Amino acid sequence: MKTLVIAGFAVGAAGAALAQSGGQMAVPAGPDKQTYDVPAGSKDQEILIQVRSLQDGESVTPHIHHGVEMTEVVQGTFELYVKGQPKKVIHAGESFMVPREAPHDARPAPGTGPVKLAVTLVIDKGTAPRSPVTDVLIPK
Secondary structure, X not given: OHHHHXXXXXXXXXXXXXXXXXXXXXXXXOOOOOOOOXXXXXXXXXXXXXXXXXXXXXXXXXXXXXXXXXXXXXXOEEEEEEOOOOOEEEEOOOEEEEOOOXXXXXXXXXXXXXXXXXXXXXXXXXOOOOEEOOOOOOOO
């Protein structure tokens, strides 16, 4: 019931905001809008939002999250290595999602300079934001 009340309030607030803006969304739909489905867990979840910067030659080190990571590359070019998936190269203005508990590592693309990231984690409440793993994901 609590969720229903909160959802109803959110819908009502969004409707009021839309009406006050003359029908214009605060974030307009367009080709630069990127959306992801976040799978609901059976546990309470929390959202962590942070900015992260990495220099050429640094890596985030292999780890997992007890939830989903959604990140936008704000500056630079970034390489993402998720276990069992091909390497992804993400450029400024693009984003990516790492599935729940997927081992991953990442770094600025070699020779491209520093990277700035806007990171959002939706993780199980009470868990560490990241847990290290021993997988080696970036080729030597």
